Amino acid sequence: MRAAVTRGENVMELVELAPPGEPGAGEVMLAPEVVGVCGSDVHLFHGRLGQVFPRIQGHEISAVVQAVGPGADRVRPGDRVAVWPVLACGQCYACRIGRENVCADIAIIGAHVDGALQERLSVPASQVFAVGDMAPAVTAFVEPASIGVRTVVRARVTAEDRVVVLGAGPIGQAVCLAARDRGAAVLLADRVPERLEHARAMGAQEVVRGDAAAVAGPLREWAGDDGVTVLIETTGVPAVVRSALEVTAPAGRLVLVALSHEDVSLPLGDFPIKELDVLGVSCCTADEFAHAVDLVRRHADAVARLITDEFTLEQAADALAHVAGAPPELMKAIIRVAA
Numbered sequence: 001m002r003a004a005v006t007r008g009e010n011v012m013e014l015v016e017l018a019p020p021g022e023p024g025a026g027e028v029m030l031a032p033e034v035v036g037v038c039g040s041d042v043h044l045f046h047g048r049l050g051q052v053f054p055r056i057q058g059h060e061i062s063a064v065v066q067a068v069g070p071g072a073d074r075v076r077p078g079d080r081v082a083v084w085p086v087l088a089c090g091q092c093y094a095c096r097i098g099r100e101n102v103c104a105d106i107a108i109i110g111a112h113v114d115g116a117l118q119e120r121l122s123v124p125a126s127q128v129f130a131v132g133d134m135a136p137a138v139t140a141f142v143e144p145a146s147i148g149v150r151t152v153v154r155a156r157v158t159a160e161d162r163v164v165v166l167g168a169g170p171i172g173q174a175v176c177l178a179a180r181d182r183g184a185a186v187l188l189a190d191r192v193p194e195r196l197e198h199a200r201a202m203g204a205q206e207v208v209r210g211d212a213a214a215v216a217g218p219l220r221e222w223a224g225d226d227g228v229t230v231l232i233e234t235t236g237v238p239a240v241v242r243s244a245l246e247v248t249a250p251a252g253r254l255v256l257v258a259l260s261h262e263d264v265s266l267p268l269g270d271f272p273i274k275e276l277d278v279l280g281v282s283c284c285t286a287d288e289f290a291h292a293v294d295l296v297r298r299h300a301d302a303v304a305r306l307i308t309d310e311f312t313l314e315q316a317a318d319a320l321a322h323v324a325g326a327p328p329e330l331m332k333a334i335i336r337v338a339a
């Protein structure tokens, strides 16, 4: 079978590997069809996540079940599935309180263990969620959508909230979808106009274009007397984080989703004075992943339009370079693993 192996920083090679044997007890063998490429793939490719190479990447996965091991009866051969990439220890503090998505000993499929940029992949049956007849490219968006689901759970978003999402990349779009699904009013802001074109289809009622300084005024105006009760920061840009803290209303929730390697200085007094809840988000729980399957199914047409770029497995390194370059018209790039 063919596999795109990340050998080291910025080095990816297409190689022939022996396929895995029959799935063991509780395992399923998958034939990956489509893998979505995201910012964290680029960080990993550039060696910024402290991972061990070689590694086969790919954590936003649509696949077809090829074979099931003993006891792995939640799916059948032929089922199309989305893959929840979180492998947790089940023992640590986070796992014991139901937050296995931040397990102290977490292994994410496609980051800490091999992912789906290969023609066969065996995973525990607990990771696969049947999606029915959903298209493969749409199915691969379930994983990013699941971050949106997790985000609105963490932020306790209700129909009363005025939710501002800073950054209209795939995660920003996913957050819009999930927040709107809870009945909240949503505003999406970005400096790149092309990214905002998807906003209304993803549930945003208002869009604002501009950098952090330019959008603060319009955000406040839109939020009205209650102010921005929930602010979701998806950019990881220091100036945007500072602005996010400034515009979040007293008693509001400020959620940080971006994986950023930047340092930022913040006026510390704002946290107690406004009694803000500052929340981080990473991956999601199994229940939230199941919810994301349902959310994506109900919005499959809008999600399909987020796919702006397609690559083959041979072009996997090009796909990563393309996403790293962040051209304005890029929303979601996918790699078709199956020819």
Ligand SMILES: [Zn+2]
Residues within 6 Å of the ligand: 037, 038, 039, 040, 041, 059, 060, 143, 144
């Ligand atoms: Zn991702």
Ligand SMILES: [Zn+2]
Residues within 6 Å of the ligand: 088, 089, 090, 091, 092, 093, 094, 095, 100, 102, 103, 104, 105, 106
């Ligand atoms: Zn754990």
